[in-house]
Amino acid sequence: MSAVHPPTPRPSPETVPFWEACQEGRLILPKCDECGFFWFPPSSFCPECWSPTWSWVEADGLASLHAFVVFRRQYHPAFEPPYAVGVVHLKEGPRILSRIITTDLTKLQVGMPLKLTWDQADDWKIPAFRPF
Amino acid sequence: MARQKVTAEMSNPNKALRGKYAIVGVGQSDLGQVPGLSSLGLLNEAMHNAMDDAGLTKADVNGVICRGPDDIYTHHQRMGELLGIDAEFSTTLDNGGASQILSVILAIMAIDAGMCDVVLCGYGRDSWSRTHRDTSTKMSVPLVPPEQERSEFNAEVGMFGAVAMHALGASRHMALYGTSKDDLGTIAVAFREHALRNPAAQMKQPLSLEKYHSGRPIVDPFNVYDCSLVTDGAGAVVVCSAERAKDLRQTPVLISGFGTFNNLRGWYYDEHMTDTAARRSGEKAFAMAGIRPEDIDTAQLYDCFTYMVLTQLEDYGFCKKGEGGPFAASGALSIDGALPCNTSGGQLSEGHVEGVLQIIEGVRQLRHAYDSERQVTDAERALVSGHGGNTVCHSSLILERGGE
Numbered sequence: 001m002s003a004v005h006p007p008t009p010r011p012s013p014e015t016v017p018f019w020e021a022c023q024e025g026r027l028i029l030p031k032c033d034e035c036g037f038f039w040f041p042p043s044s045f046c047p048e049c050w051s052p053t054w055s056w057v058e059a060d061g062l063a064s065l066h067a068f069v070v071f072r073r074q075y076h077p078a079f080e081p082p083y084a085v086g087v088v089h090l091k092e093g094p095r096i097l098s099r100i101i102t103t104d105l106t107k108l109q110v111g112m113p114l115k116l117t118w119d120q121a122d123d124w125k126i127p128a129f130r131p132f
Numbered sequence: 133m134a135r136q137k138v139t140a141e142m143s144n145p146n147k148a149l150r151g152k153y154a155i156v157g158v159g160q161s162d163l164g165q166v167p168g169l170s171s172l173g174l175l176n177e178a179m180h181n182a183m184d185d186a187g188l189t190k191a192d193v194n195g196v197i198c199r200g201p202d203d204i205y206t207h208h209q210r211m212g213e214l215l216g217i218d219a220e221f222s223t224t225l226d227n228g229g230a231s232q233i234l235s236v237i238l239a240i241m242a243i244d245a246g247m248c249d250v251v252l253c254g255y256g257r258d259s260w261s262r263t264h265r266d267t268s269t270k271m272s273v274p275l276v277p278p279e280q281e282r283s284e285f286n287a288e289v290g291m292f293g294a295v296a297m298h299a300l301g302a303s304r305h306m307a308l309y310g311t312s313k314d315d316l317g318t319i320a321v322a323f324r325e326h327a328l329r330n331p332a333a334q335m336k337q338p339l340s341l342e343k344y345h346s347g348r349p350i351v352d353p354f355n356v357y358d359c360s361l362v363t364d365g366a367g368a369v370v371v372c373s374a375e376r377a378k379d380l381r382q383t384p385v386l387i388s389g390f391g392t393f394n395n396l397r398g399w400y401y402d403e404h405m406t407d408t409a410a411r412r413s414g415e416k417a418f419a420m421a422g423i424r425p426e427d428i429d430t431a432q433l434y435d436c437f438t439y440m441v442l443t444q445l446e447d448y449g450f451c452k453k454g455e456g457g458p459f460a461a462s463g464a465l466s467i468d469g470a471l472p473c474n475t476s477g478g479q480l481s482e483g484h485v486e487g488v489l490q491i492i493e494g495v496r497q498l499r500h501a502y503d504s505e506r507q508v509t510d511a512e513r514a515l516v517s518g519h520g521g522n523t524v525c526h527s528s529l530i531l532e533r534g535g536e
């Protein structure tokens with residue numbers, strides 16, 4: 001049987017530090033040194049005040065579910081439906097797309113609290129979230 | 133999340149342009165499964181048809197604006213080569229489904245700036261043929277070329293395709309406003325009913341609400357009937373001054389308003405999923421035309437998915453935010469309803485050609501081109517919409533029936 005490989009990220013120069021931290025089990029976000037704004041995806045300037053000075057800050061892993069979908073059709077051999085993908089509103093402010101890990105898809109609700117967990121895909125650790 | 137700072141008054145398109153330009157020709161290719169024609173071939177057919185419709189020849193055209201079919205670089209040059217036209221003004225737009233209306237707006241801007249006089253605009257794509265060329269490898273022939281997919285923060289979490297991206301918005305709207313699958317279904321059912329009156333439409337079978345609910349699940353909350361069609365097809369329109377239009381073959385359809393807005397901070401940002409760029413795009417178009425939503429006789433809304441119609445009904449002000457579901461369920465969208473909508477069947481049931489067919493249908497309704505069962509009675513004004521980039525880029529067009 002041939003192994004089914006999930007799609008892996010192809011980082012850009014700006015996102016390499018983010019993915020390196022993920023491999024150590026840390027979710028980090030750019031935070032502006034000038035105005036305190038957190039943003040995502042990572043980039044060289046604060047999109048709020050355009051400051052070029054900012055730092056990587058570890059997120060505390062708490063979030064809420066902004067919106068979600070449940071895949072019923074199979075789009076990729078590595079992703080067996082049904083499974084949920086959501087837009088996760090991190091406590092720090094940014095919203096990111098994430099797998100929502102749950103044993104009961106019918107219990108998912110917009111607004112519900114979520115906590116960071118990790119998905120292992122081949123050699124990659126991918127951030128994911130689960131209700132708690 | 134911080135709201136975007138309001139740094140300046142919103143600008144509105146120049147009211148002096150109201151009614152100064154017109155759409156004088158429209159044309160389309162066959163729709164559905166059209167073997168033997170490439171994207172360029174389909175568009176070539178539509179552009180020839182639009183020019184015939186206008187009663188113009190290629191010597192009259194000095195502007196060509198295309199939306200590229202995603203995989204051809206400087207598409208307008210390839211198109212001009214096939215048409216045998218050198219143009220004083222020409223470009224390819226990349227604004228997704230907002231591109232078709234943007235083409236018309238850009239044509240007006242170019243003509244008004246003295247760059248050209250008669251502009252041919254259009255889009256075509258062999259979307260059905262390219263995804264069904266070899267049924268055994270259907271899954272490996274993507275509609276969107278792989279190099280255009282996001283390289284990270286997408287597929288590695290299991291996110292694939294436009295269906296899921298738009299379904300996210302429906303999920304949030306349902307949670308915030310109690311919108312139901314029935315509400316989405318009434319939109320699909322109304323447009324299918326219109327398609328049955330349109331011999332060119334891809335879908336020929338009736339659709340009941342019951343059948344809608346039994347549709348093959350794709351990505352909840354969308355099933356197959358919430359999704360627009362995969363279509364081989366093309367459409368084109370001809371734009372020139374209202375002055376010039378007086379001497380041409382067809383009843384001119386005047387462009388009385390247009391507007392654009394782009395939620396470039398993205399689909400996930402702020403409330404962009406449920407308060408879309410249609411709102412400000414529409415406000416600009418209505419301000420320019422000097423009319424209100426209740427003055428619109430028919431709306432041709434960009435219906436890539438059922439939910440996008442529902443939110444646009446709210447965002448354009450045809451009903452209050454959150455009431456799009458009940459508004460659609462009231463029967464308002466049917467041909468004899470309060471707001472006859474997507475009277476050709478729309479992209480859900482006529483064929484998905486990235487919004488160009490919506491402009492064409494608006495024009496034909498205002499020409500009173502149809503027999504009574506397909507014609508919106510006494511239609512004087514139409515609203516046409518387009519959006520792209522997962523509904524963050526939006527453009528609006530208000531059309532008005534010109535003098536005889």
Ligand SMILES: [Zn+2]
Nearest residue numbers: 032035046049
């Ligand atoms: Zn800042």
